Amino acid sequence: MLDVKMIRQQPDEYKERLGTRGVAPEEIDRLLAEDKQRRQLLNEVEELKRQRNDVSGKIALAKRNKEDASEAIAQMRAVGAKIKELDVKAEESVAKVNDMAARLPNLPNKTIPVGPDEEANVELRKVGTPRDFDFEPKAHWDLGEDLDILDFERGAKVSGARFVYYKGLGAKLERALYNFMLDEHEKEGYLEMITPYIVNDASMYGTGQFPKFKEDVYQIQDQNMTMIPTAEVPLTNYYRDEVIPDEKLPVYVTALSPSFRSEAGSAGRDTRGLIRMHQFNKVEMVKYTKPETSYDELEKMTANAGSIMEKLGLPYHVITLSTGDMGFSAAMTHDLEVWMPAQNTYREISSCSNCEDFQARRAHIQYRDENGKLNFVHTLNGSGLAVGRTVAAILENYQNEDGTVTIPEVLRPYMHGVEKITK
Incomplete structure (x- = not known):
């Protein structure tokens, strides 16, 4: 606020x-x-x-x-x-x-691009070179169904559109990815947590989803409880109404969680595949910092997400979002977008934001400086990464002409040595 x-x-x-x-x-x-x-x-x-x-x-x-x-x-x-x-x-x-x-969004940082939508976003850097295929690459949903590792039809039968079953090596690939991500974040100093997946209204208010965006989430009827749209909510609210000891800052935390989103307003967009699901897994990074270091910490967080991409061998670029494309609570956001060969474009796979003291004011998260004065912390959050979208990116970027998919080397130990997904 x-x-x-x-x-x-x-x-x-x-x-x-x-x-x-x-x-x-x-x-x-x-x-x-x-x-x-x-x-x-x-x-x-x-x-x-x-x-x-x-x-x-x-x-x-x-x-x-x-x-x-x-x-x-x-x-x-x-x-x-x-x-x-x-x-x-x-x-x-x-x-x-x-x-x-x-209901007012955060004040944008003065250095970010001004514009009404994504057309005003600015590319910061490209990392990796998209693969030059000598055959027509398939979309990840076709690959997943052909290999019998993704079942969208039965997901829709059991739950509705935008739900999926992962099967066999598809489920193992998803599990390998989030375990790999959590291990990498631990190396960077993040404390792993398992959080609640259902939170109260005060928590949703604290991170800025309420009161303005109730239509974007799944609420439990008559309970004043909400299924989390991201682990950012329980991770950021961990210190709600508390004073963090000065010597503890910065605090780094990470968690794997399911994310539940109604995708209100996205009718007709990404109706196929894993890009825009109602339920998906995500590894989240959250930081609590002092104001004077928060923008350095944003660059580090962006690099943490980028490091996952590089170790997976996935081409991506980093963009700074414009004022009109940025999330409600953010003062500055860097998006990482992964190359998707079948769509011949980059698609968002991580969003790293500095919220400055916007969430801390709402959630009353403070620290006491060396002079004994209470100040609001700065909070940051980022995907490290959205797991389903990473599965989609691997299927498309590592596909072979015969319809098989090679497993990135860093994931093979997590998949008990499996090197390739075949029918």
């Missing part, structure tokens, strides 16, 4: 920069108007409480002097009733300000 006090002090700055994220200036004006009313109500309440204290003193004095205090008592009752009335209005105004502020 943004600091309303900072918006109040620099309204034009916030209007300009949030405008690049699709926020109309009127939204800021409405927030500031409500915030002004909130402060006025609180001031009125404080003034009335001061008056009540004065009247209480007069009543006590009158009683000690055995004087008539009925008028003062009536006055105090009137003031008390007015305080109750204004307290209700003030609480309503505070809730309204908080709700309006909670």
Whole structure:
């Protein structure tokens, strides 16, 4: 969440920069108007409480002097009733300000490209050279079905569209990938966790999914609980409402988890294959850092995800997302996109973001600096990687003309020496 006090002090700055994220200036004006009313109500309440204290003193004095205090008592009752009335209005105004502020996206870093959508994204670097096939490469869904390692038809029968069964060496390949990823992240200093897969509303609010994006998730009816859209949610909320000891920072954590997404608004996009599923596995990286090191840590996190790609031998590029393409909670995002031969294009496989103190304000995650002052941490998150999309990339990039798929060397120990997937 943004600091309303900072918006109040620099309204034009916030209007300009949030405008690049699709926020109309009127939204800021409405927030500031409500915030002004909130402060006025609180001031009125404080003034009335001061008056009540004065009247209480007069009543006590009158009683000690055995004087008539009925008028003062009536006055105090009137003031008390007015305080109750204004307290209700003030609480309503505070809730309204908080709700309006909670729906504003994070302030974009000043250095990122400005633009309305992905067309304004900027490529930072390419890594690896796409393979030159001497035959027509097949799409991963055709390869998976031909090799009998992916069953989309029965996934749809049992659960609906965008669900899949992994079978045999397909299941083993998925398992090999996430074990490999977790081992690599451990080498980089990440602490592995197994998290809850169902979280409460406060957790979804803390990372920025609620209140604005409830349609994107699966909620458990009448429970106020949500199936996680990513392990970012339980990992980031681990320290919610806590003060992290200064000497612990930075904190690196990682987890494999299923991710559940309704994919609202994606009708007609990626209807085949593993790219846009309602349920998929993902290895997530999360960092808690001090503000002054968070952008260095973003580059390290991006490199951690890139290292997985390089060891798997998958060509990819890194792009910086524009203001209009970036996620709600992010101040800066680097996407890693893997080369998909059958589509002849790069597709997102990891997204690494610095949220600065946006999530920490919502989740009240702080640290105490060397001077004893409480500050909000900066939080970062990134996919390391989306496992299903990595399976898709391996199937397409490592396919052979006879329809078999070679296993990348680094994964063979995780697959008990299997070198090739055959029918």
